[in-house]
Amino acid sequence: MASTSPSDDPGTKMMVNVRAAMLEFQRDMISENTREGVAAAEAAGKTLGRPAALDPDQAAQVVEAFGEGTAVKALARQHQAARCAPLRRRAADALTRAVT
Numbered sequence: 001m002a003s004t005s006p007s008d009d010p011g012t013k014m015m016v017n018v019r020a021a022m023l024e025f026q027r028d029m030i031s032e033n034t035r036e037g038v039a040a041a042e043a044a045g046k047t048l049g050r051p052a053a054l055d056p057d058q059a060a061q062v063v064e065a066f067g068e069g070t071a072v073k074a075l076a077r078q079h080q081a082a083r084c085a086p087l088r089r090r091a092a093d094a095l096t097r098a099v100t
Contacts, residue, residue: 053085 041048054062062075062085076083 053081053088054079 038048052059058079062079065075066072073083076085079085
């Protein structure tokens, strides 16, 4: 007597494949809609992403003060920003200098 598992049944295999195809289609549609939404926002001139914690003047002050040896924690406290904001600014400035 041979035992058959549910996955051996042709009807089950078909239903699993149909479900997988539907989920793949849904995932592709979500990706396409997201890309279209981002493109529309950029075309409308909207800024994408999280707003900067430091304005350009503050960022320049942070880079200068850090170069003079001021601690990151002190800079964050001085500009009322999270500790990571001066670190991100410093990293962005270093990257800009490396590219130019």
